[in-house]
Amino acid sequence: MEYLDNFGKFFDDFQVGDTFIHQPAKTITESDNNLFCLLTMNHHPLHLDKEYASKQIYKNRLVVGTYLIGLVVGMSVPDISGKAMVNLDYEKIIHHSPVFIGDTIHASSTILATRLSRSKPDRGIVFVETKAYNQKNELVLSLKRHILVPVK
Numbered sequence: 001m002e003y004l005d006n007f008g009k010f011f012d013d014f015q016v017g018d019t020f021i022h023q024p025a026k027t028i029t030e031s032d033n034n035l036f037c038l039l040t041m042n043h044h045p046l047h048l049d050k051e052y053a054s055k056q057i058y059k060n061r062l063v064v065g066t067y068l069i070g071l072v073v074g075m076s077v078p079d080i081s082g083k084a085m086v087n088l089d090y091e092k093i094i095h096h097s098p099v100f101i102g103d104t105i106h107a108s109s110t111i112l113a114t115r116l117s118r119s120k121p122d123r124g125i126v127f128v129e130t131k132a133y134n135q136k137n138e139l140v141l142s143l144k145r146h147i148l149v150p151v152k
Contacts, residue, residue, distance in 0.1 A: 008082015010152040011114065011124030018111045020079035025106040026071060028063050033101055036067040063099040068141050072107045072132040080109050080128055081147050088125065088146040096139045104135040112144070116151070123150050 037047050045052035046062050053061040073087075081087060099105070113127040125146050132141040 007078060008084065009079070009149070010083055011116075011126065011149040012152045014111050014114050014126050014149070016111050016113060020076070020109050022075040022079055022107045022109065025104050026075065027104040028067075028071075028099065028101055030101045033061070033063050033067065036064050036070075040064070040066065042066075058098050058100070060100050063101060063103070065095050065099075065141075068095070068099055068105070068132065069093060069143065071105060072130055072141055072143070073145075075105075075107045075132075076109050076128075076130050080126075080130075081149075084147045084149050085123060086148050088148055090143055090145045093141070093143040095141055097134070099134065099140050103140075105132050105140070107132040117148070121151070123148055125149075 033047060037043060042064055046056060047053075047064050048061070050061060053059070069090075073081075107130055109128050109130040111126060112129055115125050117123045117125060126149055127144065127146050129142065129144045131139060134140050
């Protein structure tokens with residue numbers, strides 16, 4: 001598929017220390033949060049009930065943490081995992097600050113390490129850390145993952 005030839009990167013394209021700024025940013029809407037809650041059967045009132053949330057510590061509905069993880073990983077696909085065969089693992093997922101409906105999230109990823117596969121020389125493993133920030137540039141999420149990517 002020619003239109004996807006430039007989508008993502010090969011193993012050879014990654015260098016330790018490279019940082020990618022993922023575009024575009026995304027403003028999280030009420031319907032984003034509600035639909036994700038519905039799809040995943042997460043009906044905690046802190047995510048859905050404005051009145052309930054107003055009486056809790058943050059006084060506002062929180063965006064579901066797993067939605068934020070999926071959003072940020074998705075934002076990184078064109079730069080990081082567009083050619084990936086698989087995400088091998090996720091580790092050290094940290095929610096640094098709460099995310100609320102109406103927050104605008106932007107993200108970046110840094111390459112921490114690369115190595116060729118020991119069993120398949122036509123692919124390599126890229127270790128990447130992705131960080132997400134809100135519109136105030138506050139760190140809200142960080143995660144690390146290993147991806148399996150073909151060699152050019």
